[in-house]
Amino acid sequence: xxxxxxxxxxxxxxxxxxxxxxxxxxxxxxxxxxxxxxxxxxxxxxxxxxxxxxxxxxxxxxxxxxxxxxxxxxxxxxxxxxxxxxxxxxxxxxxxxxxxxxxxxxxxxxxxxxxxxxxxxxxxxxxxxxxxxxxxxxxxxxxxxxxxxxxxxxxxxxxxxxxxxxxxxxxxxxxxxxxxxxxxxxxxxxxxxxxxxxxxxxxxxxxxxxxxxxxxxxxxxxxxxxxxxxxxxxxxxxxxxxxxxxxxxxxxxxxxxxxxxxxxxxxxxxxxxxxxxxxxxxxxxxxxxxxxxxxxxxxxxxxxxxxxxxxxxxxxxxxxxxxxxxxxxxxxxxxxxxxxxxxxxxxxxxxxxxxxxxxxxxxxxxxxxxxxxxxxxxxxxxxxxxxxxxxxxxxxxxxxxxxxxxxxxxxxxxxxxxxxxxxxxxxxxxxxxxxxxxxxxxxxxxxxxxxxxxxxxxxxxxxxxxxxx
Amino acid sequence: xxxxxxxxxxxxxxxxxxxxxxxxxxxxxxxxxxxxxxxxxxxxxxxxxxxxxxxxxxxxxxxxxxxxxxxxxxxxxxxxxxxxxxxxxxxxxxxxxxxxxxxxxxxxxxxxxxxxxxxxxxxxxxxxxxxxxxxxxxxxxxxxxxxxxxxxxxxxxxxxx
Numbered sequence: 001x002x003x004x005x006x007x008x009x010x011x012x013x014x015x016x017x018x019x020x021x022x023x024x025x026x027x028x029x030x031x032x033x034x035x036x037x038x039x040x041x042x043x044x045x046x047x048x049x050x051x052x053x054x055x056x057x058x059x060x061x062x063x064x065x066x067x068x069x070x071x072x073x074x075x076x077x078x079x080x081x082x083x084x085x086x087x088x089x090x091x092x093x094x095x096x097x098x099x100x101x102x103x104x105x106x107x108x109x110x111x112x113x114x115x116x117x118x119x120x121x122x123x124x125x126x127x128x129x130x131x132x133x134x135x136x137x138x139x140x141x142x143x144x145x146x147x148x149x150x151x152x153x154x155x156x157x158x159x160x161x162x163x164x165x166x167x168x169x170x171x172x173x174x175x176x177x178x179x180x181x182x183x184x185x186x187x188x189x190x191x192x193x194x195x196x197x198x199x200x201x202x203x204x205x206x207x208x209x210x211x212x213x214x215x216x217x218x219x220x221x222x223x224x225x226x227x228x229x230x231x232x233x234x235x236x237x238x239x240x241x242x243x244x245x246x247x248x249x250x251x252x253x254x255x256x257x258x259x260x261x262x263x264x265x266x267x268x269x270x271x272x273x274x275x276x277x278x279x280x281x282x283x284x285x286x287x288x289x290x291x292x293x294x295x296x297x298x299x300x301x302x303x304x305x306x307x308x309x310x311x312x313x314x315x316x317x318x319x320x321x322x323x324x325x326x327x328x329x330x331x332x333x334x335x336x337x338x339x340x341x342x343x344x345x346x347x348x349x350x351x352x353x354x355x356x357x358x359x360x361x362x363x364x365x366x367x368x369x370x371x372x373x374x375x376x377x378x379x380x381x382x383x384x385x386x387x388x389x390x391x392x393x394x395x396x397x398x399x400x401x402x403x404x405x406x407x408x409x410x411x412x413x414x415x416x417x418x419x420x421x422x423x424x425x426x427x428x429x430x431x432x433x434x435x436x437x438x439x440x441x442x443x444x445x446x447x448x449x450x451x452x453x454x455x456x457x458x459x460x461x462x463x464x465x466x467x468x469x
Numbered sequence: 470x471x472x473x474x475x476x477x478x479x480x481x482x483x484x485x486x487x488x489x490x491x492x493x494x495x496x497x498x499x500x501x502x503x504x505x506x507x508x509x510x511x512x513x514x515x516x517x518x519x520x521x522x523x524x525x526x527x528x529x530x531x532x533x534x535x536x537x538x539x540x541x542x543x544x545x546x547x548x549x550x551x552x553x554x555x556x557x558x559x560x561x562x563x564x565x566x567x568x569x570x571x572x573x574x575x576x577x578x579x580x581x582x583x584x585x586x587x588x589x590x591x592x593x594x595x596x597x598x599x600x601x602x603x604x605x606x607x608x609x610x611x612x613x614x615x616x617x618x619x620x621x622x623x624x625x626x627x628x629x630x
Contacts, residue, residue: 031585035576085585090536090543095582116582121535126582139581146576172534178525180534218528218564318570354569426569429551468576 031085037144039077039464041068041151045440045450068460075102077150077464079142083112091118099142111142111163126168132186132210134159134227136314136327144466148323148358148424150434151462153345154449155364155416156327159310164188164208178217186210190229205229205308220317227310307334323349323356339366339413354427360420365443366413415443434464509559510615511625512597514604517542518622527625528563530607532574533584538607538624547599547608548587555593559609562627597621 068076079101087093097112114128133139135157140146166188173181190205207230214223309332316325326346333340342365349358422436438460442448445455452458511527513520520538529535531546538544549556551568560566566574575586590596596608601620615623 033579033585035580081580083580085582087585090545097580112582114582118536121537130582140577143576143580146573146580178528218532218566318565429568429572432569468572468580 029087031087032082033085033469034080034082035143035145035466035468036080037077037464037466038074039150039434039462040072040074041077041460041462042070042072043068043450043458043460044070045452045458045460077462078102079144081111081142092116093118101142114168122172124168124170124172127166129163129165130168130186132164132188132208132227133184133212133225134210134310135225135312135329136221136223136316136325143468144434144464145430145432145468148347148349148356148434149360149420149422150436150464153347153360153362153418153420155362155418156329156343156345158343158364158449164190164210175215180216182212182214182216184210184212184214190231205231207231219319220315222315224313225310227312229308230305231308232306305334308332318351321351323347323351323358341366341414349424354425356424356426358420358422358424360422361417362420363415363417364449365415413444414446414448416446416448417441417443430469431465431467434462434466436462438462507555508612508629509555509562509609509627510612510623511607511609511627512600512615512621513538513544513607513624514600515619515622516604517544517624520622520624522624524563524625524627527627531560531587531609532564533578533586543605544607545603545605546587547596547606548589549593549596549609550589550591553592555609555611558629559627562629 079099081097081099083095083097085093085095093116095112095114095116096110098108099111100106100108110129112128112130114126114130117125119125131139131141137147137152137157141152141157144150164186166186168184168186170182170184175181187209189207208228210225210227212223212225214221216222310329311331312327312329314325314327317323324347326344328344329342331341331343343363345360345362347358347360349356418441419439420436421438422434425433427433440448440450440452440458440460442450442452442456447453450458450460511522517538517540520540520542522539526535526539530544531548536543536545549559557568560568560571564571575584578584579586590599590608593610593614597610597614597620600606600608607624609627610621612623612626615621
């Protein structure tokens with residue numbers, strides 16, 4: 001939904017809503033509030049970008065998860081937000097929230113831009129841009145003051161598609177005692193290009209749906225959500241490759257190689273390709289170059305019509321001086337080469353006057369689903385082109401397509417757990433100092449989010465001052 | 470005899486003096502106790518007199534979860550300044566939250582468009598004046614400011630001891 005259409009819808013909505021409800025009553029009041037945090041992080045990990053072991057290079061197009069390194073980094077933990085709420089009357093209001101983040105070069109972005117109609121105490125309707133409630137803390141993700149950590153657990157909060165232009169409808173039920181129940185549904189289009197910061201290929205969400213149910217009182221909240229996003233893989237060149245393969249199936253392998261040093265032509269057998277030339281000092285025989293084209297692989301490269309689904313549960317409570325929270329989530333991606341993953345965390349803290357120490361254990365684990373491996377119906381004398389560029393193999397080695405797929409899946413496989421020990425100090429009602437030490441443990445012989453060598457562990461610390469006003 | 474009369478009058482003076490000192494000390498103590506444990510009155514405009522609120526209603530209104538009184542009238546809450554002791558006592562009794570927890574609570578609602586925090590006024594006198602002049606207003610004040618006056622109506626009296 002383009003911004004212009006959103007504005008037209010907002011204007012129409014306001015006009016109709018105010019006319020129906022209150023005639024021409026117009027008594028606007030503006031409330032200006034804001035939030036911000038400034039901080040720094042550092043780690044002893046040597047690689048914090050995604051590192052492709054095949055091409056031996058950092059994939060600069062793949063966004064980092066933590067955006068930190070061995071130097072002290074300030075940008076990732078620094079941002080400021082300003083919010084304007086114009087109340088037309090007690091039913092209608094208009095909200096706009098601007099955020100400038102260090103991780104985005106301090107560009108001014110519009111995170112929230114919506115008109116709200118509080119139909120009554122039970123029904124609430126928003127039209128415009130909102131941050132969708134995928135996870136428990138998603139709606140106030142950037143309000144660092146609102147939670148106990150200096151950063152939310154990264155094993156859980158690693159998705160980036162948060163802004164949606166659409167409609168949010170919420171209904172509230174009053175239950176027994178002070179308990180209430182909210183049902184919230186959000187439908188809309190993603191705002192611009194929102195990619196998932198996951199170890200798998202980046203994913204662009206076009207449109208989505210989120211449904212959340214929450215039960216809460218003044219001390220406890222339990223909630224669950226379902227989210228679905230429709231989109232495509234984020235590598236534009238792969239979309240172009242899909243278009244080419246329709247004309248020339250052999251081109252899919254040629255275009256994938258970096259640098260492109262193999263020439264492919266249709267082979268002697270219909271539906272096959274053959275290597276006719278390879279620009280390499282290694283010995284090569286053209287007869288070994290019979291390659292089976294794989295339209296399934298081309299679909300991977302196309303990456304269109306990919307669906308992501310998320311299921312989450314979460315809780316938080318206050319019991320005397322104790323505070324606790326936790327969430328669990330399962331993510332499925334329809335693309336055959338994307339792995340689903342499971343994530344969770346548990347936090348326990350104790351509020352002692354102005355100081356709140358806390359400890360958190362968080363986990364992220366991809367599901368290596370062998371049933372997703374494609375089968376090839378054509379007899380395979382398949383040569384993995386990548387093997388030509390390996391340092392150990394001077395001649396092409398036969399390899400089934402199945403093995404190549406397994407190798408690709410292994411690249412995306414990732415598991416990591418973290419123990420976070422932190423403390424929050426509320427030096428004033430609107431200002432909090434936070435410090436977290438994290439011990440990161442990649443699992444299952446994977447590199448984790450920080451590209452850690454197998455068997456290694458890393459440490460990561462963050463210090464932040466957060467304010468609201 | 471004169472000496473006995475003199476001694477008796479000294480004794481009477483001493484006795485009276487002790488009595489006075491005791492009275493002064495007692496009055497001071499009572500006054501001190503009264504100031505430390507003053508009840509809190511949740512007040513509404515006289516147009517809503519007769520409305521009786523439960524603690525759960527007051528909690529919902531001041532936590533942004535409810536905008537109506539039991540009689541269906543729209544209500545707008547007004548808060549007191551963060552440094553006021555009555556504010557801390559009020560939220561501790563009504564919501565079980567201290568000032569930091571309230572700030573965190575409102576930061577989650579405010580910056581997600583769920584609700585905006587109540588407008589803050591300086592003290593109980595300012596709140597009473599606002600409630601007296603605004604038919605939709607609701608606030609909380611020192612109970613002594615709400616009794617024996619027709620300018621506001623008490624919807625709930627919250628004992629603090």
